[in-house]
Amino acid sequence: MVEELLFQEDYQIVDLILIAIALLVAMAIAIILFFYFSRKRIIKSELEKANLKIANQKEIIQTTIITQEEERKRIAQDLHDAISSKLNIVSLNANMLSLKDISSEETNKIANSILKVTGNVLESSRKIAHDLLPPTLDKFGLEAALEELCEEVADTNSFEVSCDLVYEAHFLNKDKELHVFRIVQELFNNSIKYSEATNLTLKTEMEGKQLLLHYFDNGKGFDVLTAKKAKGLGMSGIENRVAILNATHTIISSPNNGISVTLALNPSKDEN
Template sequence: MDSLISSEEQIVSIVLYAVGVVIFMALAIILFFFFSRKRVIKIELEKANLQIEHQKEVIQTSIITQEEERKRIAQDLHDAISSKLNIVSLNANLLTETDITTTETNALGKSILKVTSNVLESSRKIAHALLPPTLDKFGMVAALEELCEEVEESGRFQLHCNFKYELGLLASEMELHLFRIVQELFSNTIKYAEATKISVQLTSEEKMVSLIYKDNGKGFSVLEAKKSKSLGMTGIENRAAILNANCTIESSPGNGMNVHILVAL
């Protein structure tokens, strides 16, 4: 009888021990998942914070770029239009003089006509810089071809352009951003690169649009350009971000520049 009771006690002890082990393992698993989940949430929050900070930088840089553009436009308007209109106003006032001769009237009329022609041409160029009419009327390829012709007319560069893009594949807003990227790249090459050759290639397939821009200029340190937050390079990267595009900028001193923008559709 005593041995039977002892045996039952052993069984109860084993069962209790097993239950204890199971409870301990369950608690361990719960704590593991709790802390793992906590860690995952922390990592996700850190990623979200990084994305928010990146978006803040993009917005801030975009605002700075817009302000710089507004200043440039304001300066262009002042230099190319306001000052010339002052001359027109002065000459128009002279025409109201009672003792003015016919010869003087004709001379003033010719001066006014010449100045107003210059003002019209300047305003056309400013409007073209703001929103190229070719882009709006005929699409991105025609606008890029026109842009390449303008650069080539300077006689400073050997230009190779190849555009195989299906019209309307990107929304008009996206085409404008891609066009502005090429504009900015040309501007950087013209101002800083001391290049003699430029290559622009735009191709499209069913699921992607690819832009490749190269020059043989003096090159630069991409890392230093990013550290200094150069408006040109930052503006290109920001526009690529708006396009949800992959942007690769390769350059080093003495080795020109190679930029690849890949837009997934």
Template sequence: MEKELLQEDSQIIVIILIAIMVLLLMAVSLVLFFFFSRKKIIAAELEKANLELSHQKDLLHSTIETQEEERKRIAQDLHDAISAKLNVVSLSTNVLIDGKLNKEEQERTLQNILSVTTKTLESSRRLAHNLLPPILENFGLSAAIEELCDEFISSKKVNIEYAIEYNNLLPKRKELHIFRIIQELLNNSVRHGRAENVILKINDTNEHLEIEYVDNGKGFDITSVNKNKGIGLKNIESRVEILDGKLSYHSEVGNGATFNISAKKPQP
């Protein structure tokens, strides 16, 4: 009898030991599972952070590239529109100072100086307008875009149908980004797309400012553009990113281009 009790006790001890071993194995398995799961989660978070950092670097490079391109454009405008004309004024003035011209030649030279000076003033006003449109500062985004569209229409290079619904709820710095985006789109349509007609719609919703832009220009190949984006498209993408917005576009060679932009509005 005593022997049977000892056997039962031994069996119970074995069962308990087996149960403890199983529990230990389960505990170790759980620890390893959580360890490797956490490791995977950390790796995924690091990968996400690296992608975000890479995206921020790309955005920074794009923004710097855009700024440099704008500086070059301003420098070129200053040279072509102002510096060259002032050189003409300087030369004409020196000729007058020499006193070797007769009365009729003096009058023609003075008329030429007056004409060049007038054109230089117009060029400087246009350059200042391009840098910071005064109508945007004084009357808001809607008026600035209307004036921009009317300027393109009056140039006879393109016809623009526009409908603007905007309640002036964005900060001025964001309005300037939207203005520059529209300006870049119009410049691209005229210079590169050779478009004759443009449709521009701006709708103000509760949370977003929605922009739809369509032209009938020569279009472009999406695949090629995505691989090698020009400064104009990079400029637009950078500004949309700054606006915390979204950009989508579609185009086919010979069938124009469509751009849809959604800019997030600050909530009260």
């Protein structure tokens, strides 16, 4: 009887051990499955992020190409309108000078016409070159170029322009300074063309290791979400340059409330 009880206790212990082992195996399988599916979800999420990033980069490249093509068309049109057509006039006048029966009075008149046209051509070519790469930006840096841009807009006498600039020289390299300049140039152009604003404000300041740029106008404003969906070249150009600069920005606007743009930039490692 005693032996039977001992055997029963042994069997119960064995049963408990087997049950414990089964539970441990089940827990191990559950943990493995949990980590497997968690890892799968993480990988899926990372892939979705990567695909989204690739799609975004493709869109940026595509928009950049479109913007470049539009810019090339504009430059070609400027060259044709401002230079080629005027040089044709110079050529015609020069041919007239070769005529044998031309009087001295006519010669002087044609010469003055040539001088006037060539002067206009030189001024037009200077303006086109300035638009492509502002010499002030190249020689004196971002602050001087932005100050000159503000003065050019103010000289139109169409706007009250407020310009308050603080910038640490060489905080950004020349390529990044050009992108910032183009962003501000596009903001001014948008205000001039579409906003019906009377006051334009540009401010830059150094805050810690960041450059902060603020732009405001008091124009008619627009719906930001609608503008982004429309993907106009102006808005897309700004968004693309912000991405290239690895900067952060906010655009606040609504109908009848003007626009407020803030851009925050950090120097890259090679600029420290």
